[in-house]
Amino acid sequence: MLELDLGCGVRAGFTTRAGGGSSAPWESLNLGLNVSDDASRVRGNRARAAAWLGAPVAFATQVHGTAVARLDAPPRDAAGDLVDSVGEADAIVATARGTGIGVLVADCVPVLLADAEAGVVGVAHAGRRGLAHGVVPAVLEAMRTAGARVERVRAAVGPSACGRCYEVPATMRDEVALARPTTWSTTSWGTPALDLPAGVTADLLGAGVADVVRVDACTLEDERFFSHRRAARAGTTTGRFAGLVALSNG
Numbered sequence: 131m132l133e134l135d136l137g138c139g140v141r142a143g144f145t146t147r148a149g150g151g152s153s154a155p156w157e158s159l160n161l162g163l164n165v166s167d168d169a170s171r172v173r174g175n176r177a178r179a180a181a182w183l184g185a186p187v188a189f190a191t192q193v194h195g196t197a198v199a200r201l202d203a204p205p206r207d208a209a210g211d212l213v214d215s216v217g218e219a220d221a222i223v224a225t226a227r228g229t230g231i232g233v234l235v236a237d238c239v240p241v242l243l244a245d246a247e248a249g250v251v252g253v254a255h256a257g258r259r260g261l262a263h264g265v266v267p268a269v270l271e272a273m274r275t276a277g278a279r280v281e282r283v284r285a286a287v288g289p290s291a292c293g294r295c296y297e298v299p300a301t302m303r304d305e306v307a308l309a310r311p312t313t314w315s316t317t318s319w320g321t322p323a324l325d326l327p328a329g330v331t332a333d334l335l336g337a338g339v340a341d342v343v344r345v346d347a348c349t350l351e352d353e354r355f356f357s358h359r360r361a362a363r364a365g366t367t368t369g370r371f372a373g374l375v376a377l378s379n380g
């Protein structure tokens with residue numbers, strides 16, 4: 131776990147591959163349910179993440195959009211069990227103590243947000259489509275609606291594919307950079323690329339978030355994290371790590 135300080139009474143961090151019960155190619159703390167890993171092992175891994183966070187963790191079914199789910203309590207089914215997904219969304223906002231929220235990634239950018247004073251936390255999944263379409267302003271607007279003040283929000287931009295590694299076709303670079311100019315990048319070997327964490331950081335600062343911490347780790351280069359692209363290049367699949375945040379109990 132990489133722990134982040136997002137304010138008093140807020141627990142936040144990014145998981146790594148370590149500390150879980152899944153075997154290769156999901157070894158070991160895979161938190162994604164839709165990557166062909168054994169579901170009971172994934173739920174066990176999610177329980178370990180929840181134990182670290184000090185709260186049950188709700189995840190959404192991420193679809194590279196801009197919808198935001200709002201939670202005022204941990205989402206449970208009729209039997210009282212935590213649901214696997216709160217539905218299709220690429221961001222979640224929570225306003226209650228003990229309601230953990232998480233975002234699943236393996237190269238896309240995980241964003242954690244908190245206004246500790248208002249008691250509002252948020253997560254966002256920013257891949258190239260979600261970023262270009264405005265998932266970052268969308269989650270900030272949902273936090274504002276829930277009582278947060280953007281200038282008080284602390285944000286963490288997590289491990290993700292960096293702008294020196296994330297190669298894309300030139301037309302795709304042009305499309306995304308039209309919406310988010312700071313994403314325009316070139317790989318270390320000289321081909322078109324996108325710098326998604328730079329785009330997320332620019333969106334946060336542009337919206338008025340003053341306190342932005344960037345975790346300087348590239349998922350393609352740093353094997354502590356799951357990377358969809360690294361796995362695909364090796365002809366295999368992989369798991370998902372998570373950004374997690376909760377308002378602590380007590």
Ligand SMILES: [Zn+2]
Pocket residue numbers: 291292293294295296348349350351
């Ligand atoms: Zn990189």
